[in-house]
Amino acid sequence: MSTDIEKFKAGSPMASTLRMDRMPHIWCPGCGIGSEVNSFAEAVKRSGIDPKKLVVVSGIGCTGRVAGYVNFDSIHTTHGRAIPVATGVKLANPELTVVVFSGEGDLAGIGGNHLIHAARRNMDLVVICNNNFTYGMTGGQVTPTTPGSAIASTTPYGNYEYPFSLPFLMDASGATYIARWTSLHSRNVTQSIEEALLRKGFSFIEIISPCPTLYLRRNRLGDGVDQLQNYQDNSILKHGCDTRETGIDYQGKIVVGKFVEKNKPSYLEAVDKCCVKLVGDDYQLYGKTIPEREAEEKAEKERIAARRAAMSAETEGQGEAVSAKPRKASTPKAAVKKAPAKVAAAPKKAKKVPAKAQAKSVKKAATKAKPVKKAATKVAAKASAKKATPKTPAKAAKKIVPKATVKTKHVAKAAPKKTRK
Ligand SMILES: Cc1ncc(C[n+]2csc(CCOP(=O)(O)OP(=O)(O)O)c2C)c(N)n1
Ligand code: SF4
Ligand SMILES: [Mg+2]
Numbered sequence: 001m002s003t004d005i006e007k008f009k010a011g012s013p014m015a016s017t018l019r020m021d022r023m024p025h026i027w028c029p030g031c032g033i034g035s036e037v038n039s040f041a042e043a044v045k046r047s048g049i050d051p052k053k054l055v056v057v058s059g060i061g062c063t064g065r066v067a068g069y070v071n072f073d074s075i076h077t078t079h080g081r082a083i084p085v086a087t088g089v090k091l092a093n094p095e096l097t098v099v100v101f102s103g104e105g106d107l108a109g110i111g112g113n114h115l116i117h118a119a120r121r122n123m124d125l126v127v128i129c130n131n132n133f134t135y136g137m138t139g140g141q142v143t144p145t146t147p148g149s150a151i152a153s154t155t156p157y158g159n160y161e162y163p164f165s166l167p168f169l170m171d172a173s174g175a176t177y178i179a180r181w182t183s184l185h186s187r188n189v190t191q192s193i194e195e196a197l198l199r200k201g202f203s204f205i206e207i208i209s210p211c212p213t214l215y216l217r218r219n220r221l222g223d224g225v226d227q228l229q230n231y232q233d234n235s236i237l238k239h240g241c242d243t244r245e246t247g248i249d250y251q252g253k254i255v256v257g258k259f260v261e262k263n264k265p266s267y268l269e270a271v272d273k274c275c276v277k278l279v280g281d282d283y284q285l286y287g288k289t290i291p292e293r294e295a296e297e298k299a300e301k302e303r304i305a306a307r308r309a310a311m312s313a314e315t316e317g318q319g320e321a322v323s324a325k326p327r328k329a330s331t332p333k334a335a336v337k338k339a340p341a342k343v344a345a346a347p348k349k350a351k352k353v354p355a356k357a358q359a360k361s362v363k364k365a366a367t368k369a370k371p372v373k374k375a376a377t378k379v380a381a382k383a384s385a386k387k388a389t390p391k392t393p394a395k396a397a398k399k400i401v402p403k404a405t406v407k408t409k410h411v412a413k414a415a416p417k418k419t420r421k
Contacts, residue, residue, distance in 0.1 A: 017041035017051070019071050026065055030216075030224020032183030032209025033063055033130055039186050040101065040128065041070065043193035048307035050300075054097045057086040059106035062136040062211075066101040080110030083118045086125050094268050094285070097197055098124070104131040104206075105143045108164055112144065119173035119202050121267045126196040126203045129166060132211035140214030147250040151218045163248070167259050170204040171243040177203035178260040180246065182231040183210065185256060192258065198304070201266040208254055221251070 009020035018041055027033050044051060051072055058067035060079035067074035077085040082100045090098045100107070107115050107129050118125060134152060135141040142152040142159050145166060149158040167178050177199060179192040189207055196203035210216055210227035221227060230251060238245075239257040246255045265273065272290055275283045283290065 030212040039189040048304040061103040063103035063130040083114035119175040134215040168243040176201040
């Protein structure tokens with residue numbers, strides 16, 4: 001029996017990225033953290049970065065346990081201190097890719113000050129925030145993101161505090177990459193993490209996630225699957241969305257997408273610039289001049305590109321061409337523009353047609369079906385060609401080019417249930 005388990009663990013596709021000896025993990029059934037870790041591990045694989053140069057830092061909480069399950073160098077640090085510890089790691093060795101993976105209580109509650117200052121500095125970190133609207137590990141207290149009226153152990157009559165919208169907070173603080181998904185959007189989460197791993201500066205990825213044991217149970221919202229259904233029904237894809245419009249009401253709409261991607265010198269680049277001004281071209285960090293470090297970075301980029309190309313070829317060979325192929329930007333971009341219109345548009349009322357006339361028109365339509373289909377395809381092709389290069393808001397310094405194929409449905413019909421059962 002135990003040998004079977006060992007075989008199963010060794011045969012897991014995640015065996016190289018997760019510490020299988022630590023399985024089974026502590027997370028409850030239906031909790032979103034497990035799927036996020038899976039997405040993260042997949043993103044690391046796909047990014048092509050050297051796993052030996054990756055460090056994962058977590059604070060305390062259910063999400064904080066991530067650091068203990070990943071098969072990379074990791075630090076499970078004190079509550080709210082993941083970002084300063086990660087900053088220290090990055091400054092001590094700029095060659096490392098440093099990821100903070102923690103809960104919203106850890107990052108935006110007790111660690112809120114560190115979060116905003118790391119974003120302000122454009123510190124070279126990837127921050128993945130599991131937002132389950134609750135302090136999971138300590139029994140379900142209210143957090144800085146708990147939506148108004150939601151019940152928590154500390155707000156038994158409903159939350160009366162105003163919550164943070166984390167993308168808005170991060171935007172105002174200076175983060176240069178901001179995305180939000182739910183734990184339903186596994187592929188998009190992977191895509192965003194992969195992008196963040198390959199860029200400089202401060203990247204913030206929020207993942208809205210169910211905590212069935214505390215948040216859902218207290219609010220009588222069903223189990224994890226019910227909440228995934230809620231995400232499916234209420235997610236609105238809006239890449240490049242103004243982050244002021246990303247607030248979340250209790251069981252309300254959740255705007256998802258990549259909201260910000262812009263270039264500005266990262267903290268380390270700013271330090272370099274200042275030191276070169278003072279010391280001149282001889283300035284060295286850890287025994288290397290800037291041109292030497294740039295040459296190394298270039299070589300590393302080339303190595304990553306080669307590894308990614310080899311990986312896509314391998315995956316295509318395994319018949320997974322769809323996910324491995326370089327994704328086209330046009331589909332999600334078109335969806336970005338369309339999303340709000342789809343949600344806002346009221347369904348048109350059909351005119352009543354007498355039964356006989358209906359039968360006639362159905363027959364007519366059937367005979368014309370082929371040319372209509374062709375014409376529709378042509379129109380669609382034209383439309384998608386037009387939408388292939390939509391303009392992003394003038395605010396965004398860099399064009400947002402989402403690569404992932406987003407499967408979120410934009411549901412106009414069902415109004416979200418706002419009252420508790
Ligand atoms: C300094 C300090 N204060 C309080 C705690 C207790 N504590 C542990 S985890 C936690 C909340 C974690 O919530 P969150 O970061 O949202 O993570 P989740 O458990 O929801 O994943 C708290 C308050 C602590 N460990 N250390
Ligand atoms: S208590 Fe909530 S957040 Fe913690 S593992 Fe369970 S479901 Fe997940
Ligand atoms: Mg939490």
